[in-house]
Amino acid sequence: MADIEDEDEFDDLLELLMTNWRNVRQRKMPTSSGADNTAMVASTASTRKNGGAKDDRQLAEDAKVEFDMSSGDSENLPDEDEMEKKVPIPGGVDIDLNEQAAPTIRLNPKAKKVGAPRKSKTVTQAGDKSDRKWYQQAEQGRQQAGEVTLRALADALAREMPSLVDTQCRLSGVIVKFSSAESKKPKLRMLKNPVVTMDPFYLLPPKLLDACMKVLSVANTSECAIEVDGSQETRTVAKKDQVETVVIKDVGNYSRKQIENFVRIQNLKTVVQLGLELHKWLTxxxxxxLPAKYHDVANQVAAQVLETYPYTQIDCLPALPDFTFSMLYRAIPPTWLSDASIRALCVRLTHDFPSCRFAGFQDAVPHKTRTRRSSAAPVSREIQDRVFQQVAEEGVECVLLPLNFHNTHWCCLVVVVSTQRIFYYDPLNQAVHLKAANAIAQHLKISGLQAYDVAAQNNPIQFDAFSCGIYVCWMFIRHVVRGPPLDMSANALPRRRFELFFYLLSGRLLTREEAEQHEAEAAEEDEKMPAPPAASNADEEEDVPLTQVAK
Structure with a gap:
């Protein structure tokens, strides 16, 4: 074609080439003349009119055969009603095959889509940002804590025992996650192969964590193991492969060990916060x-609080898990004084004053105004026998008995052997608690202490709702340590709190030291006082200065 010089001949040859190429692409027979083309158009129109060509239903069947589809895979194809509604092609219309028509494309509905399913752009972006934020926060917390798991962090702190400030810095990287799911109700499931969250480096909200602990049953540990009696049947039970799993909707699945690690870290963080508040209150x-002479000692104690690990044992106290520095953190308002603090005080008093005895803790129940008499004794048999035994010992002057009302209030009983009296004391001086304490005192009197008198003690009076333990401790000190009555007013209560805290920590009772110091100073003054002058004889003349004569 490049050698053709005539333009008309070149155009005819180019048109012939394009027509043949178009027919090859459309799989049509080439036509040599316009008449043949017209005849083919007419034949095509007549065949369509007569229904000789394949209809749409036949085309659908051909598509199924071509793409290896069954009748159930034709969900995307039009149904019969839609096929009937389609307008047929009119028969008398001429169709120009030379005219370029739009290509018809058919897609295979069974073809697999490439790549992950698409999500909403906004949701994907928000999820990626939140996941990235939590991941970065967890990695930063691991670097700050120096460990990669919560169990390793708790074990490292218990082994190294750093200061209170260092402990707070290492625990600050452990954040609280899923705060919006605090009201979720967890469920306990026994699963064979549970899918749990691996190595979570965060904590659940406190309310949700308490709900998880209530769902779990009590574990049988080595500290409180269940002993099996020899008379019981001994049989081997097949070990279960199921794992205790706590399922929380929209949060995750956690095993028992993970929940215990959460609680362990949460308790440590709570104790550390109480220690920091104690240092703030001391300052x-x-x-x-305090008086100015005790300021140096008090500053040393405040520094010792910051430099000591919360679970460090206190010197000169039995090696019990409760007698640690964390026990002292509850001596500040508005926290309640725990039973460990009252027990530690009684241990200190019995050690410093051998004439004092501690009978234990007695649970008391407040009595209502109108109740039927119950056959149950208000005092347990064990406490009653211990009180009678301690009273009968030689050299014992008083027996201390704290009373606990449903873990909400403290009262006490003091049995004074020297005066043969049983004192019961309620810091709030309420009739409900006084009746219960009086019932316990009367029961001890009737059971074996008939010679003792029962008396109520209503001074001092508590003025707040959280200092009952402080008043009970100072009532014990008042009966054991002889001395002048102390000021327990609202202005003097901070000093009494510090003196109790310092006595539990060091064993030094500042009020006793002050009383002994005053007694020593009074004795020294009596010794240094000069003797009175001797009486003069009447015979001796008295030297009287001469009077001056008035002028």
């Missing part, structure tokens, strides 16, 4: 309430 209220 702001405790030390200014």
């Amino acid at each position: 702001i209220e405790g030390i200014p309430a």
